[in-house]
Amino acid sequence: MRKPGYELHPVIEISGCDDAVIVGYEKMVETIRETKHRIVVCDVYPGVDTKQVVHALSALHPVVVVDTSDLLKPLPILETQFSRNITDDRVFGFMSHHVIESCFDEAKLNSARELVASTDSAVVLIVGVGASLVSCSGLLLYFDLTRWEIQKRYAQDLPNWLADNPKADALEKFKRGYFLEWRIADRHKISLFDSVAWFIDTHENDHPKMIAGDVLRDAIAAVATRPFRMEPYFNPGVWGGQWMKQHFGLPNEAPNYAWCFDGIVEENCINLEFGGEIIKIPANNVVFSKPHELLGEKVHGRYGLEFPIRFDLLDTMGGGNLSLQVHPLTEYIQQEFGMHYTQDESYYILDAGDESVVYLGVKNDCDKETMLADLDAAEHAGASFPVQAYVNAFPVQKHDHILIPAGTIHCSGKDTMVLEISATPYIFTFKLWDWGRLGLDGQPRPVHLAHGKRNIQWDRDTDWVKAQLLEQAHTVSRNPDYEIEQTGLHIREPIITFRYTVRTACPVIMDDSVQVLNLVEGERALITSPSNAFAPFEVHYAQTFIIPASVREYCIIAPDDDPVILICAQIR
Structure with a gap:
């Protein structure tokens, strides 16, 4: 057993800026007051606690406080407007291309603008998602947050930005964020990024940290010129194992750890250290701010402001099989979900037990209709699906690399430690069979057989898989x-x-x-x-x-x- 050397909170040291970070609302208020700006614009990423921001900045003694949540269109209208993106599916929506202005009532927005413009010689505080739409003058602050932190707050009854749903299912909240709210917020953040005077790290609600926009932008530019790590996060799962707990020195409180997300730029944060103080920022900010330097010309040209590579770890050591699954073909993910490219994957075997296997591809001469009938019976009638009758189970060992282009039926077996090396889309897993078990929440995990059967490539059988997907090094x-x-x-x-x-x-x-x-x-x-x-x-x-x-x-x-x-x- 290795002594754990895995760094759980990696930092990127930024030199020459020892006093750059202002810690706590009290000192933030002092700094804002010293600027002598009459209008203070506090734009935020969805998930930031705006009530706390208003309360803390009330020390500026504003005569007018504008909360942008009061300027939104009525929620029923927003539900109808975004119904194509939200859908009635528990997991999947359709990618939004809306701009932030589409969320607001134009008359309310104009009234707020007139109120701010007519208030002379006194402090005006504008707070909330889209605050800069009310006034483009004054001092612009941006309160930021990573998607992983937002998901943790969802679990603590944080509602979605555009819904009143504090008790909603975690998958439903994530769906609304992933397909709608985060996309709108990202476009808005990108439009503001170069003009923000102060960025505020709000990962610790009671301990915000503020840094000058120029300093943070310079730090991000430095990050884009050297190797770096993001901060990983870990989640238990119904099939999770014990390997990461033992090798990484993780806390014992969780029954297992199924996932390690340490290479998903959309969700992970990076820790920037300025003179001993840490500022957490979404790793995506590096993509948004320095795409040429980070991605390279050909990658930026092909993918735009998206980081196209994803690494994560899947631990079934002492756990169970992953769900039998398939990912959508490119044309399917484009037409059904509005994505640019699909969830192509691969499994690099980091470690393996004596009986480790990967399920991959259908067997030679597999009868499509019979297999689909058995999958349907498993989903709707509670029958057990005879996986071994239809799907290949290939033994794997350490350092094997298993290739999984979208459309290939697959899953990792138990007692296997997988480094997943894949294209960035990461939620488009059509579960076909989940081994008759419930999730950690006691509910059946979503099965998407209707989607899955339209994407299984039946010609990817035993012979094809052996020739195309195994032992290709x-x-x-x-x-x-x-x-x-x-x-x-x-x-x-x-x-x-x-x-x-x-x-x-x-x-x-x-x-x-x-x-x-x-x-x-x-x-x-x-x-x-x-x-x-x-x-x-x-x-x-x-x-x-x-x-x-x-x-x-x-x-x-x-x-x-x-x-x-x-x-x-x-x-x-």
């Missing part, structure tokens, strides 16, 4: 110092992966694409710059990290006596 370069192998992904998938086995040092020339890597063997490795463009970056076992395209070249160093192995993903 081949050597690209080998010498006494290192070996480079291409391990995937399948030609239908946009990601290409390389495995670096490094005995001493291995130089890497990047191909105008951001890279995401994980140290899959070895206690630690160093990433260094041939031109000393960044300080040596140390990564520990099983940690995921990002190398921006602007780095262009780097060197992988094995600093100890043993070789190290890293898996690297980039866009083709």
Whole structure:
């Protein structure tokens, strides 16, 4: 058993800004007052506690307080307006392309603007999502929050921004955020980003931290020039295992840990350290602010302001099988859910038990109609689905890389530790069979057989899978110092992966694409710059990290006596 070296709260040190962070509302009020601005605009990301913001900033003694939630269209009108995006499905909606103005009552918005404009020589406070729509003058503050923190607040009865649903199902709240609210809020944040005077980290409600906009923008620019890690988060699950708890030194309170999300830029945060004070910001802010530097020209050109690669860990060691599932074909995810590209995946086997398997593809001569009838009986009549009769179960061992283009039926079996290397869309899992079990909440987990049966590719049978998806690694370069192998992904998938086995040092020339890597063997490795463009970056076992395209070249160093192995993903 390794001594846990996995860093749970990685930080990125920003030098030369030791006194940049203002901590607490009292000092924030002092700083705002010193600016002598009459109009204070507090725009926020959905999920920020605006009541607390209003209460704390009442120390400015505003004569007018505008709460933007009072300016929204009536909720029934919003429900009708966004019904195509919200849908009546528990999990899936349709991606919104709305702008923030569409959420507000124009007459109410104009009245608020007139009120602010007519108030002379006194402080006016405007607070809420879209506050800058009321006034574009004055002091602009932006109160930010990561999506993972929002999800935790959903579990504590936070309603959605555009709904009065504090007791709603967690999946329903997430759906509204993912398909509607976060997309609108992101577009609005991007439009404001370069003009914000002060950013406020609100991850700790009673302990906000404020930093000047110019300082934060410079820090983000620095992040986009060097390797960095995001802060991981962990979730238990009905099939979860014990491997991460043992290897990462995680708390024992949870019965298991099923997921580690340490490579999902849309949801993770990065921790910026200024003179000992930590500012948490959504990692997506780096994409929004420095897309060319982070993604590279060809990736930005293809994906826009989206980070297209996702890494996460799936732990079934001592747990159970994942649900039998399939992901949508590209045309299906575009037409049904409004997404640009689909959830292509792969499983890199980080560790395995003696009987580890991956279920992948239908068996040769599988009868489609009989299999679908048995799946339907399992969903609606409570029958058990005979997985082994229809789906291949391939034994897997450590360092196997299993390719899973969308449309391929699959799941990881028990007693397997998977590093999932995939395209970024991550909720489009059509469960076909969940082994007759309930979720941790005591409710059946959603099965989407109607979607799934329209996406299963029946020609991906035993022979096809063996030829196309298993044992695809081949050597690209080998010498006494290192070996480079291409391990995937399948030609239908946009990601290409390389495995670096490094005995001493291995130089890497990047191909105008951001890279995401994980140290899959070895206690630690160093990433260094041939031109000393960044300080040596140390990564520990099983940690995921990002190398921006602007780095262009780097060197992988094995600093100890043993070789190290890293898996690297980039866009083709």
